[in-house]
Amino acid sequence: MPDDPIGSVLAAFREEAGRGVGSRAEFERLKGKYLGREKGLVPGLFAGIRDVPAGERGAFGSRANAAKQEVEGAIARLAEELQRREVESRRAAQAVDVTLPGRFARRGSLHPVTIVRRRVEQIFLRMGYSIADGPELDNDRHNFELLNFPPEHPARDSQDTFFVDRKAKSPLLLRTHTSPVQIRELTRRGAPLRIIAPGRVYRNESVDATHAAVFHQVEALVVERGISMADLKGTFEEFFAAFFGRPTKVRFIPTFFPFVEPGADVAAQCPFCSGAGCPKCKHSGWLELAGSGTVHPNVLKACGVDPEEYTGFAFGMGLDRVALLLYEFPDLRLLLDGDERFLSQFAREA
Numbered sequence: 608m609p610d611d612p613i614g615s616v617l618a619a620f621r622e623e624a625g626r627g628v629g630s631r632a633e634f635e636r637l638k639g640k641y642l643g644r645e646k647g648l649v650p651g652l653f654a655g656i657r658d659v660p661a662g663e664r665g666a667f668g669s670r671a672n673a674a675k676q677e678v679e680g681a682i683a684r685l686a687e688e689l690q691r692r693e694v695e696s697r698r699a700a701q702a703v704d705v706t707l708p709g710r711f712a713r714r715g716s717l718h719p720v721t722i723v724r725r726r727v728e729q730i731f732l733r734m735g736y737s738i739a740d741g742p743e744l745d746n747d748r749h750n751f752e753l754l755n756f757p758p759e760h761p762a763r764d765s766q767d768t769f770f771v772d773r774k775a776k777s778p779l780l781l782r783t784h785t786s787p788v789q790i791r792e793l794t795r796r797g798a799p800l801r802i803i804a805p806g807r808v809y810r811n812e813s814v815d816a817t818h819a820a821v822f823h824q825v826e827a828l829v830v831e832r833g834i835s836m837a838d839l840k841g842t843f844e845e846f847f848a849a850f851f852g853r854p855t856k857v858r859f860i861p862t863f864f865p866f867v868e869p870g871a872d873v874a875a876q877c878p879f880c881s882g883a884g885c886p887k888c889k890h891s892g893w894l895e896l897a898g899s900g901t902v903h904p905n906v907l908k909a910c911g912v913d914p915e916e917y918t919g920f921a922f923g924m925g926l927d928r929v930a931l932l933l934y935e936f937p938d939l940r941l942l943l944d945g946d947e948r949f950l951s952q953f954a955r956e957a
């Protein structure tokens with residue numbers, strides 16, 4: 608044992624502690640070296656008291672206690688200092704550097720058909736319509752039979768219809784138009800009724816610039832007392848004026864749909880050439896957008912509505928063609944290709 612063990616332990620400690628600790632590991636090492644219960648130098652001083660001559664033990668004991676207090680006090684201060692530095696460096700690591708360039712979150716854009724659908728919905732909601740929905744996987748009964756299609760009607764042919772299960776009691780199919788929603792809603796809610804039903808439809812068609820096999824329609828159905836073709840025409844005029852932002856002339860060309868009588872294809876005066884003729888309207892001055900008519904009494908009856916009391920009009924408009932007109936792109940197939948260069952050109956909100 609050195610002559611003055613307390614003095615040399617204290618001197619060594621003061622020197623080491625005076626250099627400070629750079630890390631928690633260094634701190635733990637220092638603390639263990641001097642205060643460790645088993646091998647710590649300070650507890651060692653107390654163990655060595657038995658080697659001190661009996662007369663000096665009292666003085667040795669109180670010096671050892673004073674040394675212990677000094678070491679414990681210095682270790683506590685080092686611990687505080689270390690903790691303060693650790694908190695500071697954590698804060699610095701989390702700090703926001705406001706001079707760094709920002710990271711921009713890339714936002715997707717809405718599909719043009721979605722934009723058109725929402726605009727159509729807004730216009731009809733303002734006119735007092737509500738929005739209805741129906742299944743895309745439907746059956747022959749709703750897609751054809753209750754819509755007054757005779758059993759041998761060519762539209763039921765597999766040329767036009769994707770059948771999913773021909774053996775079902777009423778064959779299952781992908782709906783070929785949104786008109787089956789008319790049947791479901793009128794049966795469920797009865798008259799009077801004023802709805803639109805936007806949705807996806809499927810046809811086994813050969814695809815070209817204006818025909819897709821998967822496309823979108825919006826169905827409209829109004830059943831009230833005293834509804835006539837005049838209401839249908841007025842509704843179209845108002846809709847097109849709101850949609851294209853100016854009064855738009857509408858033309859009705861008589862045609863046959865089994866579920867309306869009379870039936871008409873609806874064409875809007877071409878908004879690009881105001882009827883003068885241009886490539887978009889194939890130089891006719893008119894663009895065919897929808898099928899329409901006054902609801903056939905057989906359809907009203909099939910849905911439990913008295914055709915003597917109520918009459919109605921309905922139409923089904925092609926949303927993809929409306930999108931094509933609005934945005935002036937050349938080919939419907941662009942809507943389905945998922946090419947980001949095309950799709951990212953459209954508005955983020957509508």
Ligand code: FA5
Binds near residue numbers: 928
């Ligand atoms: C029908 O689908 C009838 N259900 C519409 C109807 C409803 C008539 C209510 C009477 C009363 P049509 O097959 O003509 O009709 O289609 C309606 C519209 O869908 C067309 O005017 C056109 O804009 C669009 N359309 C039809 N076939 C395609 C296709 N292959 N690709 C893109 N759009 C199409």
